[in-house]
Amino acid sequence: MPAEAQVQAKKVIALDVDGTIADLATQIMKIVKERYGVELTMEQMTKYHVEELVPGMTRPEFVDILRQIWGNYKEIGLVDNQIPQILKDVHADYEIHVVTAAVGTDDQIKDWLRINNITYDKFVHVARQADKQKEGADIYVDDYFEVAKQVAVLDKNVIIIKQPWSEIDEQTILSSHNRIVVAQTWIDVRELLLPKMLRK
Numbered sequence: 001m002p003a004e005a006q007v008q009a010k011k012v013i014a015l016d017v018d019g020t021i022a023d024l025a026t027q028i029m030k031i032v033k034e035r036y037g038v039e040l041t042m043e044q045m046t047k048y049h050v051e052e053l054v055p056g057m058t059r060p061e062f063v064d065i066l067r068q069i070w071g072n073y074k075e076i077g078l079v080d081n082q083i084p085q086i087l088k089d090v091h092a093d094y095e096i097h098v099v100t101a102a103v104g105t106d107d108q109i110k111d112w113l114r115i116n117n118i119t120y121d122k123f124v125h126v127a128r129q130a131d132k133q134k135e136g137a138d139i140y141v142d143d144y145f146e147v148a149k150q151v152a153v154l155d156k157n158v159i160i161i162k163q164p165w166s167e168i169d170e171q172t173i174l175s176s177h178n179r180i181v182v183a184q185t186w187i188d189v190r191e192l193l194l195p196k197m198l199r200k
């Protein structure tokens with residue numbers, strides 16, 4: 001069974017959804033302006049927990065906004081329009097597992113992935129961000145530094161997509177967690193996913 005053996009030999013990428021491939025930020029800014037009268041720019045979205053940026057917003061209210069956005073998932077754009085092609089390119093060398101803690105339902109998220117031509121082999125919907133490490137992937141692609149820290153200590157490679165809310169001090173990260181690399185763009189992600197670029 002040489003074909004099966006070849007598939008099993010592929011390294012596994014755990015690919016996050018919200019903020020990594022799905023652009024929820026645009027919809028969040030729109031709803032925050034409508035509900036709270038607060039106009040945020042992308043550069044001002046410096047907190048992963050947006051309720052910390054909006055006076056009067058509670059955590060449950062922010063989660064409700066995320067549910068509303070996923071309820072209208074066809075309006076969610078891509079973080080980068082090149083993502084579908086990039087994932088198709090790297091799929092030759094990697095098995096791709098979509099591993100997400102998004103508040104959308106399985107059907108909503110899977111249909112969004114289908115509509116946006118996202119190539120993947122397995123879909124995993126976890127209850128909490130901390131559960132992502134249980135997937136046991138070789139490489140994690142995420143936008144949340146807390147996830148990066150949790151999996152880097154397990155000796156896994158992590159590619160963090162640079163976003164305003166990542167709150168990344170790159171020099172501190174790179175000196176203390178040598179398994180974490182920062183990608184400024186998805187083109188950088190493609191380059192980092194070349195096997196020779198990642199640490200063994």
